[in-house]
Each structure stands twice: as structure tokens, then as C-alpha cells.
Amino acid sequence: MRVTFTVNGRRQEADDVWEGESLLYVLRERMGLPGSKNACEQGECGSCTVRLDGVPVCSCLVAAGQAEGREVVTVEGLAGEDGRLSTVQQAFVDAGAVQCGFCTPGLLVAADELLERNPEPTDGDIREALSGNLCRCTGYEKILDAVRLAAARTGEAV
Amino acid sequence: MDFLRPATWQEALAAKAEHPSAVPIAGGTDVMVEINFDHRRPEYLMDLNRVAELQEWEVGEDTVTLGASVPYSRIMESLRAELPGLALAAHTVASPQIRNRGGVGGNLGTASPAGDAHPALLAGGGEVEAVSVRGTRMIPIDDFYLGVKRNALAPDELIRAVRLKKATGPQQFSKVGTRNAMVIAVCAFGIALHPDTRTVRTGIGSAAPTPIRATTAEEFLTAALEEGGFWDNGKAVPPAVARQFADLVAGAANPIDDVRGTASYRRHALAVMARRTLGWTWEQYRGKQQDERNQPCA
Amino acid sequence: MTAHRTRAATAPGRTPTSLTQGTQDGLTKGGIGESTLRPDGILKVTGEFAYSSDLWHEDMLWGYTLRSTVAHARIASIDTAEALATSGVYAVLTYDDLPTEVKHYGLEIRDTPVLAHGKVRHHGEPVALVAADHPETARRAAAKIRVVYEELPIVTDEASATGPDAVLVHEHRDDHHSGHVPHPNIVHRQPIVRGDAAAAAARADVIVTGDYVFGMQDQAFLGPESGLAVPAEDGGVDLYVATQWLHSDLRQIAPVLGLPEKKVRMTLSGVGGAFGGREDLSMQIHGCLLALRTGKPVKIVYNRFESFFGHVHRHPARLHYEHGATRDGRLTHVKCRIVLDGGAYASASPAVVGNAASLSIGPYVVEDVDIEAVALYTNNPPCGAMRGFGAVQACFAYEAQMDKVAAELGLDPVEFRQINAMEQGTVMPTGQVVDSPAPVAELLRRVKSRPLPPERQWETTEGADVRALPGGLSNTTHGEGVVRGVGYAVGIKNVGFSEGFDDYSTARVRMEVINGEPVATVHTAMAEVGQGGVTVHAQIARSELGVTQVTIQPADTQVGSAGSTSASRQTYMTGGAVKNTCEAVREKVLDIGRRKFGTYHPAWATAELLLEAGKVVTDGGEALADLADVLEGEAVELELEFRHRPTQAFDLRTGQGNGHVQYSFAAHRAVVEVDTELGLVKVVELACAQDVGKALNPLSVVGQIQGGTTQGLGVAVMEEIIVDPVTAKVRNPSFTDYLIPTILDTPTIPVDVLELADEHAPYGLRGIGEAPTLSSTPAVLAAIRQATGLELNRTPVRPEHLTGS
Structure with a gap:
């Protein structure tokens, strides 16, 4: 079809x-x-x-x-037309949230939507929103760092 | 495999009448897993996403008519007051992504004993609106589950909605899994207090071939609450009553040993969940009673 | 960091690209010790990074593997006629179609059939291959292959494998271990005897014994086994694949195909995690066979179900320990026996046995030991490499023992460990002297002195936040039954390949001027599996060569072997190779400089010269020339091998020998909250202290430690492949029933990094990847024991173990 x-x-x-x-x-x-x-x-x-x-x-x-x-x-x-990384993408690179990177695309889409919905998430909110995305490399700590960083940068930009 | 794309409910019913073997797919969270892993090759796959009314709900005087495809995330967000047990159960379904797609219709269609919605539906009470070109049947939820992954639908029927009783009292849902998120139930338990009828209803998941109610436990508790005048005096449920209720819930289950847990653990966990959720709901009920008593006369 | 990529014009779509990275601001050096960012980071966050399952080629076919549905059976017949006749099917291959006499492969022992011949020895063994124009066509065709199995009795544990009438898993063994093992169903046995354990036992005031069980863990990397094989005009094949060691694959693949190694050109594709599970071959030979047979590119991608059969798992183990100690808390002796289930094929079993035996008593001083480790052949799924192998299973048991002995003596468990902690100069049970820092007591001190996380963090003004409670979103407790526990553990892991293996890594480094700027290009066969080797290689090149721009070439077999990305060895070994080669390149560059500019300044002849910030400088900091001028019109390129100090095999009778290259240590403190009524666990904090020698990239180091810690947590509370004891079939080959920790199961993981240099290693570094996986599991178990008062001799611990139901 x-x-x-x-x-x-x-x-x-x-x-x-x-x-x-x-x-x-x-x-x-x-x-x-x-x-x-x-x-x-x-x-x-x-x-x-x-x-x-x-x-x-x-x-x-x-x-x-x-x-x-x-x-x-x-x-x-997610990135801009000019290839500029989105805030969440840049934060994942900067915070060391990417290792093998296989989980990264899904996490980025989920995190991006979370921050759109909830620009100032608590750690509990981040964990809940990302609880459907498995990562086997990082132990999630740097992923939390990345989402916090993205939220802070978005807040600064406003 | 043919892909059927009915644009309206009438078209969907006509298609199902013409091809009773057609497998309806809405959220896809069961059907697609079976297709991806080669467990199922239906002759016809029928997409219900285009039928807008399946995604809608309507809050009436005493009931909520919940479209079969209303995603769990919407139930969590929008129906917490009307359907608190189901909203709690919805929150335990898999992951945010799955809750955005899956709905009660899928749980009912699959009729797996592990479906998270079932205990809440059984405890809250309601009917399944099964529709075919022949007409509409309202199937009481208690009569819906027939066997392991078997339900009361006829081959030409589709689930349009469930008509659920609006909560008249506190409800709770609790599920045991070996992970703190995204987990299939080892077993689950739902409880609903119905102060309007002075009854208690329950639902048990993953601990019998089908989702079941713990009717003996319900009858015992309903009688004990009545006898003690608890509905009116708002006293705490005596520990002995709670314990017996819990034991009767565990006794109602007919679990098996499998990779997710043992039968004896399931019984044990059901008793714990029954005791705890009874405590939570009853405390909430008492709290409300107290508040009402403390209200100054207008 | 900025990155861009280039693509070869003739290659298939979506192939690995080189990574070019400068420094972010032009000011930082981007050298070792800095937390520079991954050169592949941008490709990975934009979705452009080419993983092995993303490969694509015009006109490619899909390969599919038919696997055995039973664990042990004679194959009476295979009928492929109907499958072959299916429209869209290009090839169906069985054992009979293998092109040469070489029909087996294996890491150390070539005992694994490329396709089953005559019999299958485990559930999920490859039996036949199909190539077709669509994955569904291939699946439907495979379903039409008729295999008639005549089931055979199975062996599943030590009793059935070595009992009087045991069925032999491999009837005619002639490998290098078969001569010394006590039974043909034992892959390898390593005893270690030192001192006189029996005499020492007589001096002990307390003797504590225990029997422990370690479940079968899966690597559960997220990127499934996959790759693309493209037939070449010269009769060879180009293979793009995710693996941990290209050259080891090559050595196993080429003879089966009947091709010289130079005609099997391998390129590493994006690897979605590995953790040991890609040391053995998966689709490599199969893909090449189908490509060569059909003359078309063939892509194979396992789905998650197949992935559980597509790679080896962590050895499940049964461990018996006896520890003795005197009243003052000194260990007198340790006796232990470790039985590892290697499953149907050898894989890395011999090395796992060596590690388990030599590291079996942990990082403690014990002079009198009697140790035995064996790995079995059974009809269970094959087991092999997984992060920390051998040492992980032992650590779970010896740390449980240490707690038991401490309790028996009435000592604090951390103090008891510190009394017995090894240090630099300690003699291992193998007789090897630990000749670099071993800060075991200090690591324990650090995790213990950390403030405990506040109690009842789940309490909020609006009631209990279930996300912070055992059971999480499932809403099982609002605080009822919840008890806190705290536990400690420490572990020791060897770094690198041991037991006399001639381990080396190769690096090719090129230095030239491009657009007026000095640029280094690093080419190795190092498998980047997520660990950050590519980041570190660029850092080393910057530090050694004084450049900003570094290009990392895709790893392939056009350069010498880099060894495996495993055994915590890659930064040590290929990092060491890059360092070594850079140093040699630097000398060549300085030679050119002396030739061109030597007459202008006496320092060219007399001073120690360095390359820094694009210049040749004296050790006094005086700039002598721009690298751009030195290298104008010239390029320097070298390819060199790097070796660590040689090691020795363990004596087969006594286990004596300087078997290991380096040791690595980590300690954990776990804080858990257990719903004691439901048996559900919430790990609240999992603090780690680890000595890394030198953190080449601190951000990556912490990431590795947190990741390893989490895998240890997983096998403590949820992760286990369940094999039916009667049928030897895997019961939970899916992510629905093989659970790995989610972000809601994983606590905060504070990391305390020590840097005590190992003078024998490049930059003083210590391999780090595995040590955190060891002590995490026993720390969590110890915490659960404290919360529940239960003995808990098995991991993972399941709710029914905690509730007695």
C-alpha cells in the first residue's frame, strides 16, 4: 500500500x-x-x-x-533549519549524556516535549517523563544533568 | 494482509461485519508487538484511529461514557475526579509513550489478565458497549472476561465505549512489578468504596486466568462495615476486619508460577495491597466525613 | 567542539564517517585531563550517526536466521525446498552450503558451528539462513524450512554435566584445555593453592561458610546485532558491523569464507553499546555468506527477541566460600569453589575461569588460600564476556562473606574490610605482587564518610510521592512497611588481557598542514562502543602534538589490530598506542624542524623540544617555529604497535604466576529503602569511590562509573535471564520480562574519583570500565540484608525472596 x-x-x-x-x-x-x-x-x-x-x-x-x-x-x-542544535540537543552533548547514543534520539524527543509542557520540571518530573526511555550506558545521571541544563538555558533565554 | 481504514464508526462496523477476522488496531500497543515479533499475521488489520468518536468521553449525571480509544494519559489528566481508580491504574500503564496511545478498548479487546485497567473497571463497575451492524449490547463488566485472553465480544462486534459509574467514594489501585516504572503487573488490585450503595467492590489482575472480583471479600467487608455502622460513624476499620478482608482477597485469586513471580507471592502481595488500599480509601472516606461534619451550617 | 563528517563516494549509504574536531573556543587545549566533548556527539544527537542497523545499500537484501526451537537435539533432516521456492527469496543456506572445511569459529576454542551440523546444543542456535527482498519475505520463507529434531537428554548444571552418565555436550574435544580438565563437560579448571589453608583454619577463631548463586545477566545493549555485507568485485566482501574487536572477528570470519584476510574488509559501524556481548561473532559470517552467495549486499538486523539468542550472557555461578578470621579481625584463610555455567559453547569461559579464580578472595590480604574455579559445558545458553566477568560473580560472594564474618566477630563491616585491605606490595593468591597503588581502605573510607541522604525523601506536603518509594508509579506503598538499609562493598578487577596473552594495540598517526593549520589524523581499529575512546584519542593527539584539529578515522581493518574494547583495556592499550605513535611522530616532526630551521637557533640542537599550541617550543617555553612552517610540504605518518608488560599463564596446578597487567579498585555504599511487606526495593543512593590512576577525561570517567554502577544495580534487584531447568529454553527473551533499570529505578550516583598514578601505565592511568560493576551489586544486597535481616544468598533478589512467599 x-x-x-x-x-x-x-x-x-x-x-x-x-x-x-x-x-x-x-x-x-x-x-x-x-x-x-x-x-x-x-x-x-x-x-x-x-x-x-x-x-x-x-x-x-x-x-x-x-x-x-x-x-x-x-x-x-529537532535541530533548526540552519543545522543549529536545539537547546535539548546541545545540553545532551555538553552534559556528557551521550555514550553509545542509541537511546539518545528517543530521549531527546521525550525531553523536548517535557520541557515544552513543563519548562521547570523537578527531578521527579524528569524521571517520570523519561521513565519510558531505557539507557544502558550512562546510569541516567548525566541525562538528568542534561535536562536540567536545557531547562536552565531555556529559562535564561526567556 | 489488508489494511482497512474506516473513516467513520458505521464504516468500521460494516467492515467488521464483512471481515469478522479483522483485527482492530487503535493504540497498537498489543497488536503491533504481536506483528513485530511474528506472533500474529491477521488477514485484515483495521485502523480505528480515524474514528474520532472513539477518542471522546462524556460525563453524565451518574456515569462516564469513555470512548474505547481515549488514551490513558487523558484519563489520568482529565478524569481523576470521576474515575479515580481508573486514573490511578492508567498512571501505572507502561510508559508515557504507551499511555499516549493505549486505551481501555485495547485492554478489553486483548482481555489479558495483566491488563492494568481491568481491576479498576471491575471495582468501579460499568458496562462495555459492544456494537455491531446488528445493534448495540451493553455487557456488564463482570460478564465480559471469559477466559485467558478471551472476552464476550462476538466476532462482528467492536467496542465503542465503556459506560462507567462515576465514583461516589474513594477508589484506589495498586500494582506490584519488579521495577519502579514501565512494568507488567506481577499482580494488581483495585478497590472502590460505593457509599451510595454502602458496598465495596474490588478487582484483581494477573492472579487468575481472567481479571476477577474478590466477591467473598467484598461481601464480608460490606457486611462488616454495615454491622459496625462504619459508613455513618466514620470510625477506623478494625485491623481484624482489614486482615480478614485481605485474606479473602488473597483467597479469591487463582494465580500461577511464571517468570514474573510465584503463585504464593502473588497471593501474599494481593493481601498486602488489599489491606493497604482499604486503609487509604477508608481514611479518605473518613476524612471527607469529618470535613462534612465540621462544615459550619450555611 | 565542532564536528563535521566526510563520506567516501563509493561506499554504501549511511556508512561510518571520520570525525573532525577542534577545540570549542580555540583557547582550551582540548588535551588530556580536560572534559572535552565527544567528537561524535553532534552526529548522535541529530540522528545522523550511522549505527550498524542504519546501514543501507541500493538493491540490498535482508538476511534472516532460523534458530533451533529446542536445546539439545539431533537434526534428522532439514528441508529447504519450499523456502527456496518462495518468491522474493534469493538464497537459503544450511551447514551443507558452507564453502570450506572450516565450519566452526570461537574466541579461543573453535567449537561453535557457523550453522548447526547434525545437532543443536542450545535453544536458539542458528540452523539456516535466508536472504530475501524484504524482512517479512525472509521470515515467511524461514517458517517454511522444515527441520526435524530428535531431542536428546540435556545437561544443565554441575550434577547433570559431570555425573556418571552425563551426556557430553562436545563428544570429541581436542582443544588446549581438554587435556587437563577432570571431565569433558568442564571447559577449563583453574585451582589456586597458596600457603596452607587447612593449617590456617586451625588458627581461626571464627569460620564462616556460605553458598551463593549468581543469576544469568544479559548485556542488554540497546543497539541490536546488525551489519551489512557487500560483495566486492575482487571476490571479497566489505563488512560493516558493530563489534568490539574487528581483527578478532576477521581472524574467525575469513577462513570460513575461504578468503584471505585482506579480501574481507571490515569497517566498524556505529555500535549501540557492547558490554562484552559483541566479543563473539553474531551475524558477521552469516551476512558475508549470504552476500557472497547472492552477489548482493545483505543486511541483517536482529530484533530484541533474537538478540537474546544472538550473543553470549554473563556466566551464572554457584559459589561456595569458607572464610576464617581471628578475634582481632584478621582473615586467616579463604577456601572457595566457583562453578560457572558456560553453556553450550566455550566463548570466553577459560578467561572467565582465570579471573574468577585469581580474583576470588577480593582486595584483601590472605596468605593461605585454597581456590578452585571451573566452567561447565551445558545445554544452557552460551555465556561469555560481560563487563567485569569472573570478578563480578566472585565479588558478590566474597563481599557477602566479609559482612558475615564481621557480624560474627561483632566488628563494623567497613572496619573489618579495612583491617584486611590490600595495599601496594600485597601478594595476590597467584603470588603476583601488586606493584602500583591499591587504595582499598581509602576508597572505603571515602564512601563511608559521605553524609547519608535524608530519610523519608518521599514525604511531601501533598502526601507521599510514590515516584520516590519502592514500587514507584505502581502505587504500592505510601510509606507502609518501608525500612532503610545501608551496605558497603569493594572489589578488585584486572585490567587488560591476562595469563600470558600477547596483547597489543596499533595506532597510525599522521601529521600534516591543511589550509595553513597543523592537523593530526588518528587511525586505529579501536571499537568505539560508547566508552569515549574517540574523545580520548583526540585529546592525546592534542597533548602530544600541540595541535587543535584532530581527525579520527573510522575504525577498520586497513590498520593493525587495536585489540578488544573490553577488559577495561582500551584507553590503556590503544590510548597508549596513540600516545606512543604521537611521540614517534613528534620526533620525526622535530627532525624536519631541525633540518629546516636548525641553523637559526641553537636550542634546536640542545634543548628538550615540545609541540604546543601549534608551535615547536623549548621546555623553557621559547617558541622556535610554527608547526605549519615545519610541516609545509611534508607529512609525517607512522603506524606503531604498543604492548603492556608481559604477563604469565597461571600454573595449572597451583595457579601461581604473574598473570595480570594491572588491577583496578572501586567501592560502593548503597542506601536502599525496602518495602519489607511486598519485597520491593528502592535504591536511594549508590555512592562510588574509584581510583582511576589518571582521569584522561573526567566527564567520561564519571559517566563510565555511573553506567557500570547501574548495571550492577540491575543484577542486584531485577535482571535475570530465566532458563527453564527442564527444557533449557530461555523463558524471558524480551524487554517485557528481562527488566533493566529505568531512570526511576536508578538513584543519584555520587562519584569520588581518586587519581593515584600507576607508573607502569600510559599517563599513570588505570582501566576503569569494569570495577564499578563489581561492588555495586554486593553493596545493594548488603543494604537490603540490613533492612530486612535476611541472609539473601542469591542475586538478583526477587520480591518472593524478601517476603518468604
Whole structure:
């Protein structure tokens, strides 16, 4: 089947999609957007997190056909048009929140949405918002640092 | 595999009538896992995301009609007053991403004993609105679960909504898992006080082939509360009553040993959760009673 | 830091790129000791970093592996006809299709069949391969392959593996361990005998024994096994893959393909974590076989289910210990026996045995020991390398013993450890003298002196914050039943490859002028698996060569081996190689400088010269020339190998020998809150103190320690692969039922870093990656024991162990 939807502001189309394919597969293998990651494909790790009509979801659990006509934002859509990193992206680099980096795209999408919703999160809020994103390298401490840093920088900028 | 995309509820019902084997997919949090891991290859996959009314809810005088696809995150945020037990259960579902997609319809459709919504639905009470081109059936929640991953839906039926009783008293939900977030229930327990009918209802998850109510425990507690005049005098539930209630809840379960836990732990944990959640709900009820008594006359 | 990337024009889409990084502000040096940022950080946060599962090639096929559904069986027949006839299928391969006489591979012992031949020895063993135009086509075709299994009896533990009528997992062993093991189902056995444990026991005032069980842990790296094999015009193959050691893979792959090593060109793709689980081959040979057979590029990506069968796990272990001590708190002796389950194939089992035996008593002074460690062949899943191997299992047991002995003596557990703590000069049970700092007592002092986190942090004005309580969001307690406990542990890990292995790393460094600026290029085969090797290499090049711009080339087999990214060795070894080669490059650059400018200043001939901030300077700080001028029209490039001090094999009877390169130490204090009624645990804080010798990049060092600590926490309270004891089948191969800690399970992890230089190591550094994984687990267990009063001889501890139900 053919699937058409908007990814990071651009209309994208994929043909010959098998009906059982996930949104994740179509993004990665058919649309040239492998930033969203395939760590578990069962909604248990969050590495494939994208925003579907603004809402963070596991793209591995969205059937490709369900995305028809909808708006998807992936990690590739976080940086500015000029390639400038978003506040959250820069904070992850600066705080040492990236090791192997496989969990990073999903965490960035989730953290970005958290700060949009709650610009001054407590540690408890950060932990809850990111509790669906597994990281195996960092022990999460530097990820917390990064989100705190991003929140502080966003606050300063306002 | 064919992908069906009904734009309206009527189209969805027609499609389901034509293809009773069609697997409805909304949040996808069960169905897609099965597809990704090759456990299921349905002939037809029917996307219900386009049917807008499934994402809506309506708060009436005594009931809430909750669309089958209203995501758990919306239930947590918007229905805490009307459906506190379900809102608490919704908060324990998997992860924020899953709560943004999954809804009660999925839990009911899958009818896994581990579905987090079930104990809250059983305790709160309500009916499942099962619809087909033949008409609408209201299936009492108590009659909905038939076996392991089997429910009372006919092959041509879809769940449009659940009609749930608005809370008239405190409700609680508690679930044991071996991780502090994103965990499938080892076992779960829901309790709802119904001061309007002076009854207590319960729900048990992951501790029997289907979600169940602990009816003997409910009857015992309802009787004990009545006998002691507790609904009116607002006294604390005596520890002996709480203990017996807890034991009866544990006794109602019919758990197994599996990778997530042992049968005996499940029984033990249910007793602890029953005792604690009874304490929390009853304290809340008493607190409210006290507040009402202390209100100066207008 | 700024980074950009370049891409070779002929390579497939999304391949690894070189990383070029300057310094952020042009002012900082970006050298060693600074927390410079990762050169791959920007690619990783933008989603552009090419992981091995992101690879793509025009016209590529998808490979799929059919795996055994039973643990031990004779294969009566395999019928692939229907699968081959499926539309969209390009190849179906079984054992019979293997092109050469070499049909097995293995890290040390070549006992692992590329595809099962005649029988399968564990659940999930590869039996057949399919290449097709879509993953679903490949799966459907694989489902049509008919394999007839005739099940065989299984061996699953020591009793069944070495009992009188035990079925042999490998009938005809002829490896270098088969001659000395007491039973063919024992992969390797290492005793260590020193002093006279029996006589020492007679002097003991107390003797404490214990039996301990360590569950099977999974590395659970997030990036699944994956790679892309592209057939080349010369009959060879280009393989892009995530691994820990390219050259070790190559040595195993090439003979199976029947190709000379130079025709198997490997390039490291982005690695989504490793932790030991990528030391063994997964899809490498399979992908190449399918690519060579079909003449098309083949991509293989395991899903999470398959990943649990696609790599080895941490050895589960049964450990028996006896400790003796005198009233004044001095250990008299230790006897122990460690039985590790290696599963169906050897993998790293021999090395795991060596570590378990030689580190079995922990960082303590004990003169009289009687130690034995063995690894079994069974029909359980194969086990091999995972962070801290051998030492992790032992640390769990000996630290539990130390607490038990302290309790028996009425001593404070930390004080008791400090009384017996080893130090520089201590003799190990192997007879090896510890000849660099061993600040064991100091590490314990540091974690103990840290203020305890406040009690009842979950209490808020609006009631209990369940996120801070045991059970977390599941809302199981609002404070009922919650008891706090505090526990301590310390551990010792060897750094690098031991037991006489000729370990070396290679680095190629080039220095030249580009656009008027001196630039260094570092090319190694070091597998960057997330640890930050690429960051450190750039720092070393800046420090040694006085440049700002450094380009890190993708790791591949076009340069000499860098050894494995494991055993906490990579900064020591390949970092050491980069340092060494940079020093040699520097000498060449100075030679050019002397040739060009020597006549202008006498210091060229007389002074000690350095490269700093783009200039040649004297040790007195006088600038002699710009590097840009020295290197104008010339480039210097060298490739050199680096070796650590040689080690020796352990004597097979006594275990004596200078077997280890270096030791590494960490201590933890765990503070937990346990819901004692439900058996649920919340770790409130997990403080660590570790000696790192020299922190080349402090930010990365702390990140490694926190990550290792968290993996130790995981195996303390939740992580375990559960194998059915009757069928030997894995019961929880998914992230739904194999649980790793979430951010709500992980506490704050304050880290105290000591830097006591090891004079034998580059920059005085000490390998750091594994030590924090050791002591984390026993510290958490000790804290839970304190909270509950239970003995808890098994990890992970499950709710039913804490509630007795």
C-alpha cells in the first residue's frame, strides 16, 4: 500500500509498504530517516520515540498505515533549519549524556516535549517523563544533568 | 494482509461485519508487538484511529461514557475526579509513550489478565458497549472476561465505549512489578468504596486466568462495615476486619508460577495491597466525613 | 567542539564517517585531563550517526536466521525446498552450503558451528539462513524450512554435566584445555593453592561458610546485532558491523569464507553499546555468506527477541566460600569453589575461569588460600564476556562473606574490610605482587564518610510521592512497611588481557598542514562502543602534538589490530598506542624542524623540544617555529604497535604466576529503602569511590562509573535471564520480562574519583570500565540484608525472596 504523511514539516510518501510495517520501519528503511532507533520493537525502551501529531509515541507500535495524513516529528526534526542544535540537543552533548547514543534520539524527543509542557520540571518530573526511555550506558545521571541544563538555558533565554 | 481504514464508526462496523477476522488496531500497543515479533499475521488489520468518536468521553449525571480509544494519559489528566481508580491504574500503564496511545478498548479487546485497567473497571463497575451492524449490547463488566485472553465480544462486534459509574467514594489501585516504572503487573488490585450503595467492590489482575472480583471479600467487608455502622460513624476499620478482608482477597485469586513471580507471592502481595488500599480509601472516606461534619451550617 | 563528517563516494549509504574536531573556543587545549566533548556527539544527537542497523545499500537484501526451537537435539533432516521456492527469496543456506572445511569459529576454542551440523546444543542456535527482498519475505520463507529434531537428554548444571552418565555436550574435544580438565563437560579448571589453608583454619577463631548463586545477566545493549555485507568485485566482501574487536572477528570470519584476510574488509559501524556481548561473532559470517552467495549486499538486523539468542550472557555461578578470621579481625584463610555455567559453547569461559579464580578472595590480604574455579559445558545458553566477568560473580560472594564474618566477630563491616585491605606490595593468591597503588581502605573510607541522604525523601506536603518509594508509579506503598538499609562493598578487577596473552594495540598517526593549520589524523581499529575512546584519542593527539584539529578515522581493518574494547583495556592499550605513535611522530616532526630551521637557533640542537599550541617550543617555553612552517610540504605518518608488560599463564596446578597487567579498585555504599511487606526495593543512593590512576577525561570517567554502577544495580534487584531447568529454553527473551533499570529505578550516583598514578601505565592511568560493576551489586544486597535481616544468598533478589512467599 501507499502511505503518505508529513515528517519534520515535509510531505513524504512510501510505496509498496507491507501492511504489517511499523511507522518506525517506514521512517528508517523507506524514508531515509534512521535517527529513530530500533532497540526493542515492543514499546519497552523508547528509543523509537517520535511525536505523532505532537504527542510522543513509540513509532514501533504505530502501524505505518495509521500515520496516513498525520504529522510526525523525529529526532532529525529537532535541530533548526540552519543545522543549529536545539537547546535539548546541545545540553545532551555538553552534559556528557551521550555514550553509545542509541537511546539518545528517543530521549531527546521525550525531553523536548517535557520541557515544552513543563519548562521547570523537578527531578521527579524528569524521571517520570523519561521513565519510558531505557539507557544502558550512562546510569541516567548525566541525562538528568542534561535536562536540567536545557531547562536552565531555556529559562535564561526567556 | 489488508489494511482497512474506516473513516467513520458505521464504516468500521460494516467492515467488521464483512471481515469478522479483522483485527482492530487503535493504540497498537498489543497488536503491533504481536506483528513485530511474528506472533500474529491477521488477514485484515483495521485502523480505528480515524474514528474520532472513539477518542471522546462524556460525563453524565451518574456515569462516564469513555470512548474505547481515549488514551490513558487523558484519563489520568482529565478524569481523576470521576474515575479515580481508573486514573490511578492508567498512571501505572507502561510508559508515557504507551499511555499516549493505549486505551481501555485495547485492554478489553486483548482481555489479558495483566491488563492494568481491568481491576479498576471491575471495582468501579460499568458496562462495555459492544456494537455491531446488528445493534448495540451493553455487557456488564463482570460478564465480559471469559477466559485467558478471551472476552464476550462476538466476532462482528467492536467496542465503542465503556459506560462507567462515576465514583461516589474513594477508589484506589495498586500494582506490584519488579521495577519502579514501565512494568507488567506481577499482580494488581483495585478497590472502590460505593457509599451510595454502602458496598465495596474490588478487582484483581494477573492472579487468575481472567481479571476477577474478590466477591467473598467484598461481601464480608460490606457486611462488616454495615454491622459496625462504619459508613455513618466514620470510625477506623478494625485491623481484624482489614486482615480478614485481605485474606479473602488473597483467597479469591487463582494465580500461577511464571517468570514474573510465584503463585504464593502473588497471593501474599494481593493481601498486602488489599489491606493497604482499604486503609487509604477508608481514611479518605473518613476524612471527607469529618470535613462534612465540621462544615459550619450555611 | 565542532564536528563535521566526510563520506567516501563509493561506499554504501549511511556508512561510518571520520570525525573532525577542534577545540570549542580555540583557547582550551582540548588535551588530556580536560572534559572535552565527544567528537561524535553532534552526529548522535541529530540522528545522523550511522549505527550498524542504519546501514543501507541500493538493491540490498535482508538476511534472516532460523534458530533451533529446542536445546539439545539431533537434526534428522532439514528441508529447504519450499523456502527456496518462495518468491522474493534469493538464497537459503544450511551447514551443507558452507564453502570450506572450516565450519566452526570461537574466541579461543573453535567449537561453535557457523550453522548447526547434525545437532543443536542450545535453544536458539542458528540452523539456516535466508536472504530475501524484504524482512517479512525472509521470515515467511524461514517458517517454511522444515527441520526435524530428535531431542536428546540435556545437561544443565554441575550434577547433570559431570555425573556418571552425563551426556557430553562436545563428544570429541581436542582443544588446549581438554587435556587437563577432570571431565569433558568442564571447559577449563583453574585451582589456586597458596600457603596452607587447612593449617590456617586451625588458627581461626571464627569460620564462616556460605553458598551463593549468581543469576544469568544479559548485556542488554540497546543497539541490536546488525551489519551489512557487500560483495566486492575482487571476490571479497566489505563488512560493516558493530563489534568490539574487528581483527578478532576477521581472524574467525575469513577462513570460513575461504578468503584471505585482506579480501574481507571490515569497517566498524556505529555500535549501540557492547558490554562484552559483541566479543563473539553474531551475524558477521552469516551476512558475508549470504552476500557472497547472492552477489548482493545483505543486511541483517536482529530484533530484541533474537538478540537474546544472538550473543553470549554473563556466566551464572554457584559459589561456595569458607572464610576464617581471628578475634582481632584478621582473615586467616579463604577456601572457595566457583562453578560457572558456560553453556553450550566455550566463548570466553577459560578467561572467565582465570579471573574468577585469581580474583576470588577480593582486595584483601590472605596468605593461605585454597581456590578452585571451573566452567561447565551445558545445554544452557552460551555465556561469555560481560563487563567485569569472573570478578563480578566472585565479588558478590566474597563481599557477602566479609559482612558475615564481621557480624560474627561483632566488628563494623567497613572496619573489618579495612583491617584486611590490600595495599601496594600485597601478594595476590597467584603470588603476583601488586606493584602500583591499591587504595582499598581509602576508597572505603571515602564512601563511608559521605553524609547519608535524608530519610523519608518521599514525604511531601501533598502526601507521599510514590515516584520516590519502592514500587514507584505502581502505587504500592505510601510509606507502609518501608525500612532503610545501608551496605558497603569493594572489589578488585584486572585490567587488560591476562595469563600470558600477547596483547597489543596499533595506532597510525599522521601529521600534516591543511589550509595553513597543523592537523593530526588518528587511525586505529579501536571499537568505539560508547566508552569515549574517540574523545580520548583526540585529546592525546592534542597533548602530544600541540595541535587543535584532530581527525579520527573510522575504525577498520586497513590498520593493525587495536585489540578488544573490553577488559577495561582500551584507553590503556590503544590510548597508549596513540600516545606512543604521537611521540614517534613528534620526533620525526622535530627532525624536519631541525633540518629546516636548525641553523637559526641553537636550542634546536640542545634543548628538550615540545609541540604546543601549534608551535615547536623549548621546555623553557621559547617558541622556535610554527608547526605549519615545519610541516609545509611534508607529512609525517607512522603506524606503531604498543604492548603492556608481559604477563604469565597461571600454573595449572597451583595457579601461581604473574598473570595480570594491572588491577583496578572501586567501592560502593548503597542506601536502599525496602518495602519489607511486598519485597520491593528502592535504591536511594549508590555512592562510588574509584581510583582511576589518571582521569584522561573526567566527564567520561564519571559517566563510565555511573553506567557500570547501574548495571550492577540491575543484577542486584531485577535482571535475570530465566532458563527453564527442564527444557533449557530461555523463558524471558524480551524487554517485557528481562527488566533493566529505568531512570526511576536508578538513584543519584555520587562519584569520588581518586587519581593515584600507576607508573607502569600510559599517563599513570588505570582501566576503569569494569570495577564499578563489581561492588555495586554486593553493596545493594548488603543494604537490603540490613533492612530486612535476611541472609539473601542469591542475586538478583526477587520480591518472593524478601517476603518468604
